[in-house]
Amino acid sequence: MPDLAWMAWTWQTGLFFAGIASLLLVMTVLAVARPEAERVGVLRIPTTRGDRLFISLLGAAFIHLAWLGFFGPEQLWWAFGLSLVYAAAVFRFV
Amino acid sequence: MNKTLNHKAWFLVLPVFALVAFSAVVPLMTVVNYSVQDTFGNNQFFWNGVGWFAELLDPSRELGGRFFDALWRTLLFSAIILAIEIPLGIAVALAMPREGWTVALCLVLMALPLLIPWNVVGTIWQVFARGDIGLLGWVVNHLGIDYNYTGHSLDAWVTIIVMDVWHWTSLVALLCYAGLKSIPDAYYQAARIDGASRWAVFRTIQLPKMRRVLLIAVLLRFMDSFMIYTEPFVLTGGGPGNATTFLSIDLVKLALGQFDLGKAAAMSIVYNLIILAICWVFYTVMTNVDADRERVEA
The missing domain is CATH 1.20.5 (Single alpha-helices involved in coiled-coils or other helix-helix interfaces)
Incomplete structure (x- = not known):
């Protein structure tokens, strides 16, 4: 090792x-x-699953940072939950 | 109709992936590890959770204060650089000759500043702008203007901006020139027949044809100015005070000057995320501008 x-x-x-x-x-x-095939969603850009994963992860990072900035380190799990909702929305609509 | 994509060719990228993993991904993972811990050296680490991030994003704390100050400074710098270099680069490209022996001469002259290493540019301007032995500083002072880039914040900013404009405008100009050269002569002939004014030709023919190279120019100049380190470091060292301490300079001070690995790691991750987001937006816009055009032409 x-x-x-x-x-x-x-x-x-x-x-x-x-x-x-x-x-x-x-x-x-x-x-x-x-x-899969690319598709065009609400952002009006063609995206693949990989693109949507990238958008979800990047967005999740900013959601966590924003939560930290506005509400502090307490209850950060809310930011995690919010990120999951956001990711689901991205995979559904983008 | 949408065509099904076959992603199997991506396995050919594996060698590059291994190389990037070694040179970028593993170091980045280390940075993430550092960002949630504190260390006093000797490879001893203590868990700190999201403590550094919380401190970094709180402007009322010391770390957050200096981070946001440096961030606004860097954004302002990038905005000024883009506002000057993009129009100036377009103007220079429009003024450059299209044919004859002067073309080669012009291209070489334009490319010269791009060939000079960053630290040399910094050193050149550091000497050039000095009030006692530098030509620029001496002349400006003898014109009756109190100019001292080591003492006055505004002078330091002006010097760095002028230095960057001197160093990088030719990149924008060369890119725009390439865009202009690709416009077929028939477009101009049609414009002449229609009696189009100089401005109309620029707005309806040249500018749309330069759109793609301009986007690349904006992306390159934004990224370069947002990550600028060497030139201001050599010229002002981030001073006077903290007036020209951009994010990258602050980061190095934090990581190597104070050896605060945890704080520096948290700051670099946030810095990195900002760059990633902006790059993604630019990339998306750039690729879709092309896609739009192909659709229109089809």
Whole structure:
């Protein structure tokens, strides 16, 4: 096992990256198993599933930052919930 | 009708992905790890949760105050740079010769500033603008204007902006020139037959044809000015006071000067997210401008 102390891993960040990695894995499997077509949604730009995932993740990051900025670090789970709703909306309508 | 996409070719990108993972993704993961912890060196880390982010986004705290100050400064700088360099670049491109031996001469002269490394540009202007031995500073002072870029904030800003305009306007001009050159002569002939004015030709032929290169120019100049570090660092070092401390300079001060890895990591992640969002908007607009045009032409 290489020494990874310099990367300062914690189980929380490990979980975070594992989540992102599994999302990417699911998307890859999905892209191979079920090839898709681009579609145009409310933003009037053609998007693929990958684009929608990117928009969801980037938006989720800003939702969390905005929550931190406006309400502070308490009840950050609300921001997480809001991000999930946002992501669902992006996958449905964008 | 929509065509089904086949994504299997993306597996060919795996080697590049491995390289990028090594040079960018793994370091970025480390930054994320740092951003939720505190360290006193010696590889000892203490969990801090979202503490640094909360402090960073609260303007009433020391960290948040300096972050937002630096952010507004950087945005203002980018806005000024775009407002000057884009129109000036278009004007220069319109004034450049279209044929004859002067074309090559003009292109080489325009490309010269682009070939000079950032730190050299900074050094050139640092000496050039000095009041005692620099030509610019000496002349301005002898015109009766009290100019001192190491002492007055406004002078420092003006110097950095003029330096950036000197360094990068030719990039915009060259891009616009390439756009202008691609306009077939028939367009101009048609405009002449219709008796179009110079302004009408610019507005209805040249500007629309330059749209794509202009978008690229705006994106490049925005990103470069938003991430500017070397030139102001060499010229003013972020001073006087904090007057020209842009985000990147503040970040380096925080990470390498104070060795506050946690705060610096949180700041770089937010900085990175802002850049990512802006890049995505530009990229989307750019690709869809083309798609729109193809649709119209089809």
